[in-house]
Amino acid sequence: MDIIISNSSNVPLYEQVKEQIKNKIVSNELKAGELLPSIRSLAKDLRISVITTKNAYDELEREGYVETIQGKGTYVANKNTELIKEEQLKKIENLIETAVSIAKISNISKKEVEEMLNILYEEE
Amino acid sequence: MNDSLEVKNLCKKYSEFELKNINLKLPKGMIMGLIGENGAGKTTTIKSILNLINIDNGEIKIFGLNIKENEKKIKEDIGVVLDDAFFSEYLNPADINKIMNKIYKNWDENLYYRYLEDFKLPKNKISKEFSSGMKMKLKIAVALSHHPKLLILDEPTSGLDPVARSEILDIFQEFIQNEGNSIFVSSHITSDLEHIADYITFINNGEIVLSKTRDELLEKYGIVKCSKSEFEKIDKNDYVKFKVNRYEYDVLVEDKAKFRSKYEFKIIDKPTLDDIMLIYIKGEK
Amino acid sequence: MKIISGLITKDLLELKSYKKTLIVYILIFVLTGIAQETTKGVGVMIAVMLTLGFGMFGMATFNYDEQSKTDRYILTFPLSKKEILISKYVFIISSTIIGAIVGIIASFLIVFIIDKQIPSLYDYINVALGGIFGVGLIEAIQIPCVYKWGAEKGRIQMFIVAAIIILLVGGIFFVGQKSNINFPVNNMLNIVFDFLPAILILATIVIFYVSYRVSYRIYKNKEE
Numbered sequence: 265m266d267i268i269i270s271n272s273s274n275v276p277l278y279e280q281v282k283e284q285i286k287n288k289i290v291s292n293e294l295k296a297g298e299l300l301p302s303i304r305s306l307a308k309d310l311r312i313s314v315i316t317t318k319n320a321y322d323e324l325e326r327e328g329y330v331e332t333i334q335g336k337g338t339y340v341a342n343k344n345t346e347l348i349k350e351e352q353l354k355k356i357e358n359l360i361e362t363a364v365s366i367a368k369i370s371n372i373s374k375k376e377v378e379e380m381l382n383i384l385y386e387e388e
Numbered sequence: 389m390n391d392s393l394e395v396k397n398l399c400k401k402y403s404e405f406e407l408k409n410i411n412l413k414l415p416k417g418m419i420m421g422l423i424g425e426n427g428a429g430k431t432t433t434i435k436s437i438l439n440l441i442n443i444d445n446g447e448i449k450i451f452g453l454n455i456k457e458n459e460k461k462i463k464e465d466i467g468v469v470l471d472d473a474f475f476s477e478y479l480n481p482a483d484i485n486k487i488m489n490k491i492y493k494n495w496d497e498n499l500y501y502r503y504l505e506d507f508k509l510p511k512n513k514i515s516k517e518f519s520s521g522m523k524m525k526l527k528i529a530v531a532l533s534h535h536p537k538l539l540i541l542d543e544p545t546s547g548l549d550p551v552a553r554s555e556i557l558d559i560f561q562e563f564i565q566n567e568g569n570s571i572f573v574s575s576h577i578t579s580d581l582e583h584i585a586d587y588i589t590f591i592n593n594g595e596i597v598l599s600k601t602r603d604e605l606l607e608k609y610g611i612v613k614c615s616k617s618e619f620e621k622i623d624k625n626d627y628v629k630f631k632v633n634r635y636e637y638d639v640l641v642e643d644k645a646k647f648r649s650k651y652e653f654k655i656i657d658k659p660t661l662d663d664i665m666l667i668y669i670k671g672e673k
Numbered sequence: 674m675k676i677i678s679g680l681i682t683k684d685l686l687e688l689k690s691y692k693k694t695l696i697v698y699i700l701i702f703v704l705t706g707i708a709q710e711t712t713k714g715v716g717v718m719i720a721v722m723l724t725l726g727f728g729m730f731g732m733a734t735f736n737y738d739e740q741s742k743t744d745r746y747i748l749t750f751p752l753s754k755k756e757i758l759i760s761k762y763v764f765i766i767s768s769t770i771i772g773a774i775v776g777i778i779a780s781f782l783i784v785f786i787i788d789k790q791i792p793s794l795y796d797y798i799n800v801a802l803g804g805i806f807g808v809g810l811i812e813a814i815q816i817p818c819v820y821k822w823g824a825e826k827g828r829i830q831m832f833i834v835a836a837i838i839i840l841l842v843g844g845i846f847f848v849g850q851k852s853n854i855n856f857p858v859n860n861m862l863n864i865v866f867d868f869l870p871a872i873l874i875l876a877t878i879v880i881f882y883v884s885y886r887v888s889y890r891i892y893k894n895k896e897e
Contacts, residue, residue: 274658308565313583315602315603440745441896463750463752474746489679
């Protein structure tokens, strides 16, 4: 599992860890029921403090991505697909909102934006 | 007992220096970094914790027990590395094993030799011939080999090259893989502690300036960079301290998100411990 | 007990690296002894000088501890200041006694080689006890001084005291041999002489006990 920490980034360390684990869960790289590394060993491997790692895990748990079983460890939660989808949709909506507002300001038509979207989709 | 170490209202007065009302708490399983300038009181604090000096006031508790009343019992379970005090340089690591075998009930000869091997330290060479990094690793190996639950280290990384410092940080993180273990470490090289320390305690002029978790300090605090006229618009209650540079004002704020919601400043940097220290020491309010 | 033996082990191991210096010291002392004019003088001097040499050797561990601040370091171990003090006293007294024994054996051999006859054992026991008492007196004064002012200053004092004693002892023997003076209070001295071993042993114990108490007082409140 790759987790890349940037020290120069303005994003807090615990958030970097959280986001990357979250992305791996969303993309199914980490599967439901899979055991995550213990807080202490992950802290050691990433060269970050225990509290930072714990903060990341706590937030993941709060958001329902992982579950901690006392004395056993932290597991990837049984995915609430609806919840994740909803969250992803919300993110997309936000980004499109920005795109649309830029388009409106600069008089770019809906058609042109749609075209762009289509091209971007096909590039995949 | 959830705190490995607790210092309450510690006072110690010398003719030219004074520790004023030191308070700190190190929860079990955590690393606390004690940072500050040379002469700020780091070593005196550590000496007080270890009962090497007679404190004027206050109480030191280790594993929930008062150090004065339970000194021997506590010291069986702590490993100590002092800045400059150790065995004679004419002793070799094997000699030290012979001595420590008789000093600590829990001395683990096998563990000690395993550390020597891991750290690539020759058993039969006197430590006078070691590099400073090797000497420090020897001190740490000795401090670790009786299965302590708390490590107390005074400036373990000073004078070492980056490679040796990094190796020592690895040793620390390995040590706290056991969640019953804790580390109290002083350093004036703040970058070493910036990532791995869970708690940062900053001492200046014999006083604790702040003692917080690393995340609270480094992720929440911010440094606002602005011009004089911009600075004048900031409410005095909204910043900690500021420092006037040649072309800009550096303003330390406790919660950069909160600050951002109130003011419109373009540049709010994530501070390093050095930045925070510098503004605290040199800055004004 | 185990901790005290650990501390003594430390002192012994520290001296391991001091071997060469020790041999040089002892040679100088032995040579000082051999330089005496009469065989008896040679015997006595060698015995006393070796006692002094070994005793100083024991004291030298203070310098090692001070140089590397070991005295501060060992206070982080699970032990009491009392145990540290006891270990030092045991170590220094033992090294002095060992010095006396080595001294007696050496002087026995040397005198035997020179005179080709076995010297009187009784004389030698007195000389050894006298040596231990004399050297012990220096140490008993020295140890509290080291705890009070540190080994560095203590060492300078030690050399001064040692030099004075050497000159005095040497001088008395020299004058005694040259002038053949008979002490007028011979009878009284004879009585003292009959009890000499007991008196010396007792006196040595008393001075070390007093020294230990004084050292403890100083050390107890000392800050490292």
